[in-house]
Amino acid sequence: MRRRVVITGLGTVNPCGLDTASTWGAVLAGRSGIGPITSFDASDLPVRIAGEVRGFDGAALLGAREVLRVGRYAQLAVAACDEALRDAGFERGGRWPEAERFGVYVGTGIGGIPEIYEQSGVVHREGARSVSAFFIPRSLNNLAGGALAIRYNAQGPSVCIATACATGNHSIGEGMRAIRDGAADVLLAGGTEAVIGPLGLGGFLAMRALSKRNDDPAGASRPFDSGRDGFVMSEGAGVVVLEALEHAVTRGARIYGELIGYGASTDAHHITAPAPDGRGARRCMLEALRDAGITPDDVDYINAHGTSTPLNDRTETVAIHAVFGEHARRLLVSSTKSVTGHLLGAAGGLEAVLVAKTLQTGWVPPTINLTEPDPACDLDYVAGGARETQPRVALSNAFGFGGTNATIVVRSLAGADL
Numbered sequence: 001m002r003r004r005v006v007i008t009g010l011g012t013v014n015p016c017g018l019d020t021a022s023t024w025g026a027v028l029a030g031r032s033g034i035g036p037i038t039s040f041d042a043s044d045l046p047v048r049i050a051g052e053v054r055g056f057d058g059a060a061l062l063g064a065r066e067v068l069r070v071g072r073y074a075q076l077a078v079a080a081c082d083e084a085l086r087d088a089g090f091e092r093g094g095r096w097p098e099a100e101r102f103g104v105y106v107g108t109g110i111g112g113i114p115e116i117y118e119q120s121g122v123v124h125r126e127g128a129r130s131v132s133a134f135f136i137p138r139s140l141n142n143l144a145g146g147a148l149a150i151r152y153n154a155q156g157p158s159v160c161i162a163t164a165c166a167t168g169n170h171s172i173g174e175g176m177r178a179i180r181d182g183a184a185d186v187l188l189a190g191g192t193e194a195v196i197g198p199l200g201l202g203g204f205l206a207m208r209a210l211s212k213r214n215d216d217p218a219g220a221s222r223p224f225d226s227g228r229d230g231f232v233m234s235e236g237a238g239v240v241v242l243e244a245l246e247h248a249v250t251r252g253a254r255i256y257g258e259l260i261g262y263g264a265s266t267d268a269h270h271i272t273a274p275a276p277d278g279r280g281a282r283r284c285m286l287e288a289l290r291d292a293g294i295t296p297d298d299v300d301y302i303n304a305h306g307t308s309t310p311l312n313d314r315t316e317t318v319a320i321h322a323v324f325g326e327h328a329r330r331l332l333v334s335s336t337k338s339v340t341g342h343l344l345g346a347a348g349g350l351e352a353v354l355v356a357k358t359l360q361t362g363w364v365p366p367t368i369n370l371t372e373p374d375p376a377c378d379l380d381y382v383a384g385g386a387r388e389t390q391p392r393v394a395l396s397n398a399f400g401f402g403g404t405n406a407t408i409v410v411r412s413l414a415g416a417d418l
Helices: 020-029 058-062 072-087 113-126 135-139 143-152 164-180 198-206 245-250 279-292 310-329 344-361
Strands: 005-013 102-107 186-193 236-244 257-266 301-303 332-334 393-400 404-411
Touching (some): 005 164, 005 245, 058 072, 072 143, 072 236, 102 143, 102 164, 113 198, 135 143, 143 186, 164 236, 164 257, 164 393, 164 404, 186 344, 236 245, 236 344, 257 344, 279 404, 344 393, 344 404
Parallel strands (some): 301 332
Antiparallel strands (some): 005 236, 005 257, 257 404, 393 404
């Protein structure tokens, strides 16, 4: 019999806040975290807005020496994981996961692009002998997980998944499988990303993927709206503590919800564009429902991938209709990216945190900036403000370049006899 897996801790840093409480307050209120870029001079670029993590001090978190060894994407992950472990009730010198049963599934879509950009400049100016000794550890994708494992003495499985914007959901889903199969009792799972800089922004700009609403940063991310013109790049980290149910119950942990399903698929269609018929997203959601052992009618809420790009939002809507049929009209569907922007590899992790808060509080976050709905996007996207509905089962979608898709399903255990 496979073990049940629950969420017992939440942690995030992102453009809306440096912790879960401030983030949840901003998301429920529809208070956008998008603003003018301040981390570098973007004045000569056609895109000058992004979702930056403001007020974050990596040196204060890690110390002046250690921060030199760890890239920004890993620093953000440490902050999120510190919060998630505290939230789960784990304290050094007190209750702490058994080292060999404690693992890390924290991935990143791109990793250390700012570090690569910086050190490539050093090579051009001064030659290869001048490259920093910390360059490789600051830029390798799996070094966030490595730094976390060292910090927490997590000697169980440490896996870095890199599946573009599906990274967070794949990490959580595969982490769930590891606990189900008995490979670990406790896992940190989610994603982290920090690519706001000339190289990262320039790359997505060249693909014409970004919104150019520079005069209206807060209104730039507008999923499902007729006026949407691309996503807004953001940075941050989102992490959940996954735990075997019996382990959580034994130690008296607070439980946000049970992770009951995970689906993964590939469009096999195009290197960046989703399949127009939504076939990959459809299969992904169906597999997650099958894995959860529930029917489409059991789902109350979907946290949509909802990137604010013309293709994604239409395709995801088509896929939801295909999976849920008539029940699609009764679903609440919202894109929290309208508030946070798109955290790329960290998006699924952040959105898992928000789904857990939705189930805990009964409040469904809104999709902001949805003033003129695209006729092809015809679901209830919770426009106009958050809604209190006490959802019992929530599904979260994450789709990435290369056609990779991941869906997770979380169920409330409020009132359940454990």
